[in-house]
Amino acid sequence: REPLWYKDAIIYELHIKAFMDGDNDGIGDFEGLLSKLDYLEDLGVTCIWLLPFYPSPSKDDGYDISDYYNINPAYGDIKTFKRFLREAHKRNLKVLTELVINHTSDQHEWFQRARRAKPGSIYRDYYVWSDSQSKYKDTRIIFTDYEASNWTWDHEAQAYFWHRFFHHQPDLNYDNPRVQKEIFKIIDYWLDMGVDGFRLDAIPYLFEREGTNCENLPETHQYLKQLRAHVDSKYENVLLLAEANMWPEDSVAYFGQGDECQMNYQFPLMPRLFMAVNMEDRYPIIDIYDQTPSIPENCQWATFLRNHDELTLEMVTDEERDYMYKVYTKDPQARINLGIRKRLAPLLENNRQKIELMNMLLFSLPGTPVLYYGDEIGMGDNYYLGDRDGVRTPMQWDPGRNAGFSDANPQKLYLPLIMDPDYKCENINVENQQRNPNSLLWWMKRILKTRKQYKAFSRGDLNFLAPDNPKILAFIRSYEEEVILTIINLSRFSQPAQLDLSAYLDYIPLEVFSHNEFPKIEKQPYLFTMGPYGYHWF
Numbered sequence: 001r002e003p004l005w006y007k008d009a010i011i012y013e014l015h016i017k018a019f020m021d022g023d024n025d026g027i028g029d030f031e032g033l034l035s036k037l038d039y040l041e042d043l044g045v046t047c048i049w050l051l052p053f054y055p056s057p058s059k060d061d062g063y064d065i066s067d068y069y070n071i072n073p074a075y076g077d078i079k080t081f082k083r084f085l086r087e088a089h090k091r092n093l094k095v096l097t098e099l100v101i102n103h104t105s106d107q108h109e110w111f112q113r114a115r116r117a118k119p120g121s122i123y124r125d126y127y128v129w130s131d132s133q134s135k136y137k138d139t140r141i142i143f144t145d146y147e148a149s150n151w152t153w154d155h156e157a158q159a160y161f162w163h164r165f166f167h168h169q170p171d172l173n174y175d176n177p178r179v180q181k182e183i184f185k186i187i188d189y190w191l192d193m194g195v196d197g198f199r200l201d202a203i204p205y206l207f208e209r210e211g212t213n214c215e216n217l218p219e220t221h222q223y224l225k226q227l228r229a230h231v232d233s234k235y236e237n238v239l240l241l242a243e244a245n246m247w248p249e250d251s252v253a254y255f256g257q258g259d260e261c262q263m264n265y266q267f268p269l270m271p272r273l274f275m276a277v278n279m280e281d282r283y284p285i286i287d288i289y290d291q292t293p294s295i296p297e298n299c300q301w302a303t304f305l306r307n308h309d310e311l312t313l314e315m316v317t318d319e320e321r322d323y324m325y326k327v328y329t330k331d332p333q334a335r336i337n338l339g340i341r342k343r344l345a346p347l348l349e350n351n352r353q354k355i356e357l358m359n360m361l362l363f364s365l366p367g368t369p370v371l372y373y374g375d376e377i378g379m380g381d382n383y384y385l386g387d388r389d390g391v392r393t394p395m396q397w398d399p400g401r402n403a404g405f406s407d408a409n410p411q412k413l414y415l416p417l418i419m420d421p422d423y424k425c426e427n428i429n430v431e432n433q434q435r436n437p438n439s440l441l442w443w444m445k446r447i448l449k450t451r452k453q454y455k456a457f458s459r460g461d462l463n464f465l466a467p468d469n470p471k472i473l474a475f476i477r478s479y480e481e482e483v484i485l486t487i488i489n490l491s492r493f494s495q496p497a498q499l500d501l502s503a504y505l506d507y508i509p510l511e512v513f514s515h516n517e518f519p520k521i522e523k524q525p526y527l528f529t530m531g532p533y534g535y536h537w538f
């Protein structure tokens with residue numbers, strides 16, 4: 001692995017059960033994924049992020065792990081996983097897996113042993129117990145839609161156990177050195193196999209302390225430094241990607257001084273890509289970069305639009321959230337106390353222009369872009385389904401039965417396809433779009449190709465320009481000799497805004513522009529053309 005490989009990556013998040021069914025039991029698996037590696041290579045992504053594929057009761061879709069050293073038999077076995085890893089690496093596709101270490105499933109042998117062990121014994125203390133619910137009482141509850149407390153009584157143990165997520169996901173006790181060491185063994189097992197890095201699920205919640213803000217504790221960062229040092233002492237350029245869903249000034253702590261996680265999701269950017277396009281205003285984008293501190297040189301944000309937890313209005317201010325809901329639900333009283341399941345999906349109707357504009361922003365702004373499976377063909381949310389299932393339906397490969405995902409009887413599919421009439425399966429599938437050069441899929445392939453062609457996009461700095469029209473988002477990305485000006489006209493519905501290019505003359509030699517028509521500029525380094533609703537680059 002070359003140093004800083006993750007800065008130039010384009011990550012593709014997929015759920016093994018949703019991608020391709022290789023043994024026709026209605027559930028995706030590694031055999032199926034193996035048959036689609038050429039597709040991923042051709043799409044242009046460079047790294048696959050797999051959602052949890054370990055043995056699990058699957059009450060939280062695999063984030064409730066009952067065995068860290070194996071493969072959920074529904075998806076395959078270790079032998080098949082190793083073959084997948086080999087085949088992915090042959091195609092220069094890196095592989096990230098989930099390190100879900102804040103909690104285990106209550107079916108994990110550690111918990112089964114702990115609840116029967118004597119209070120104070122070493123195995124009992126793999127988890128956090130109390131004889132009352134009053135400890136850590138100020139700590140916020142994350143899944144407010146489902147849990148009324150972070151404590152649940154265990155009859156076998158005759159005590160309460162602590163859980164920041166569902167009550168079937170008891171938190172591990174990181175004050176116990178044995179637990180800390182167990183995690184290093186798990187990491188070594190998968191890194192010895194050749195995995196390229198981990199997404200550190202729910203990493204801010206490892207330690208519990210009195211008081212409200214226990215999501216940026218010194219103990220957590222100390223442990224992350226030890227974990228990173230351990231990994232760097234044995235392996236080359238392994239990526240640690242933090243899931244720290246916070247405002248940038250708080251989440252930057254997970255980079256440490258470049259000695260903790262090299263990457264971290266920039267959650268607050270996600271709704272702003274959506275807001276800028278729907279409000280036709282550059283403010284939401286500029287605002288989040290204004291409040292994002294600089295980060296260590298070897299670090300990078302991971303940016304995304306959709307993911308397995310929904311597109312949410314969690315990381316916006318109350319005023320912004322109210323505005324969005326008033327505008328989009330036409331309900332003057334619309335307010336949401338957002339749980340992870342409240343969705344913007346109804347607002348992100350399957351609209352090609354919106355999807356292109358948001359991806360243009362995603363791929364031209366700083367950060368390593370993360371595509372969620374199906375983004376490339378405009379698969380949206382089947383938001384009639386409960387919990388977060390709406391964004392976890394089978395990938396749609398062709399217009400045939402089960403959208404080509406499986407030959408199983410349609411009733412056996414683990415979830416229904418997106419059969420919402422707006423999606424018309426015959427359009428939203430890979431095969432039909434591969435045949436149509438004007439499809440979103442072809443457009444996405446071009447944008448991925450251009451992204452990879454210029455380091456200014458993956459490593460360059462960012463300077464916003466401020467044309468007087470707030471509907472125009474313009475910025476320069478520069479890196480060494482490359483200078484790329486991106487101008488995005490957010491006024492999709494009204495006439496493309498007349499652009500006074502004089503603001504850019506320092507960057508663009510006059511002869512390539514004329515003020516009246518929308519020029520097609522192909523000369524490097526100016527890489528954009530003017531489309532019906534704005535500059536986009538190919």
Ligand code: BGC
Nearest residue numbers: 060063100165201202243309
């Ligand atoms: C994941 C969720 C999961 C939760 C508990 C989050 O970080 O993204 O899907 O339910 O952790 O593991």
